[in-house]
Amino acid sequence: MAEAAHDKRINSNLLVDAFFDSLMIRYSYIDNVEPCMDYELFGKVYKTPILGAALGLHTRFHESGSLGYARGIASGGSVNFNGWIEDEELEAICAEGIPSARGVKPFADHDRIYQCIEHDEKCGAIAVCMDLDHIFDVDGRYVDAPYGKCGRQTLPDLRGYASSTSLPFILKGILTAKDAEKAVEAGAAAIIVSNHNNRFPSMIPPLAALPEIKKAVAGQIPVLVDGGIESGVEAFKAFACGADGVMVCRTLMMAFSKGGPQAVTEKLIRMTDELRGIMANTGASCVSEIRTDQVVRRDF
Numbered sequence: 001m002a003e004a005a006h007d008k009r010i011n012s013n014l015l016v017d018a019f020f021d022s023l024m025i026r027y028s029y030i031d032n033v034e035p036c037m038d039y040e041l042f043g044k045v046y047k048t049p050i051l052g053a054a055l056g057l058h059t060r061f062h063e064s065g066s067l068g069y070a071r072g073i074a075s076g077g078s079v080n081f082n083g084w085i086e087d088e089e090l091e092a093i094c095a096e097g098i099p100s101a102r103g104v105k106p107f108a109d110h111d112r113i114y115q116c117i118e119h120d121e122k123c124g125a126i127a128v129c130m131d132l133d134h135i136f137d138v139d140g141r142y143v144d145a146p147y148g149k150c151g152r153q154t155l156p157d158l159r160g161y162a163s164s165t166s167l168p169f170i171l172k173g174i175l176t177a178k179d180a181e182k183a184v185e186a187g188a189a190a191i192i193v194s195n196h197n198n199r200f201p202s203m204i205p206p207l208a209a210l211p212e213i214k215k216a217v218a219g220q221i222p223v224l225v226d227g228g229i230e231s232g233v234e235a236f237k238a239f240a241c242g243a244d245g246v247m248v249c250r251t252l253m254m255a256f257s258k259g260g261p262q263a264v265t266e267k268l269i270r271m272t273d274e275l276r277g278i279m280a281n282t283g284a285s286c287v288s289e290i291r292t293d294q295v296v297r298r299d300f
């Protein structure tokens with residue numbers, strides 16, 4: 001018998017797993033139709049609502065590097081949101097017409113941030129992203145990485161970046177209504193609710209933070225989410241908790257390390273099929289039709 005996708009979680013984290021496991025899906029069948037998996041983001045339509053989350057250091061996982069990974073994502077019909085990659089890497093990816101963006105680090109040198117944004121716009125990226133949870137390290141000091149030192153980012157700073165470009169400016173690492181409101185005020189085109197793979201102690205699971213954030217954003221911009229999504233099951237639960245789009249990092253990264261670009265494509269297709277399966281059997285004809293009452297939290 002084929003192994004059910006949801007039988008085994010690989011990238012285990014106690015709080016994130018417990019939250020996913022507490023959600024039960026309500027199935028219903030009458031009047032349902034085969035779902036359409038097309039997904040629109042920033043005016044472009046993709047074949048799947050499961051997006052490639054920010055990943056860096058690609059050559060650690062497969063020799064084909066960031067370009068190979070991007071090709072794998074593109075063949076799966078999705079969007080490739082890189083983490084920090086060098087200018088030349090993004091240029092090579094965009095030169096192939098692969099819908100891609102990169103995460104510009106919250107550098108202490110703000111001029112460098114502006115240069116990155118200008119570069120990404122010129123080279124044809126679809127957006128530019130910044131991971132706010134990478135300003136500080138776990139020891140409370142500013143991140144000092146080989147690619148550069150990070151530093152404080154104020155609301156006017158963020159507003160400056162967003163207004164300097166025609167690209168959608170995305171803020172990643174949002175976990176509170178307060179930061180979500182500031183992101184909207186800064187002119188962000190979307191936010192990513194994420195705990196960056198549990199970067200800090202006892203972090204709230206992203207799905208648990210979603211309701212207050214959705215309320216704060218009030219439909220003004222898309223609210224994307226990542227963290228522990230390994231199959232269509234978690235993707236469905238994320239949509240049911242209010243996500244407007246879901247992103248996957250380590251699950252695709254692990255596929256990449258085992259089988260290169262093709263394995264990334266296959267994993268994306270499989271996850272999309274799993275999501276379609278649940279949508280068909282719960283009565284959602286597209287992801288925007290997945291409703292909060294289609295999951296219920298277990299109290300036993």
Ligand SMILES: Cc1cc2nc3c(=O)[nH]c(=O)nc-3n(C[C@H](O)[C@H](O)[C@H](O)COP(=O)(O)O)c2cc1C
Binds near residue numbers: 057082083084
């Ligand atoms: C190897 C690796 C590199 C990452 N690099 C970045 C990065 O440069 N920028 C960023 O915003 N997030 C980065 N992330 C975090 C992911 O985008 C994502 O937020 C996190 O892994 C949770 O999603 P997941 O559970 O699907 O892995 C990285 C994650 C991994 C595993």
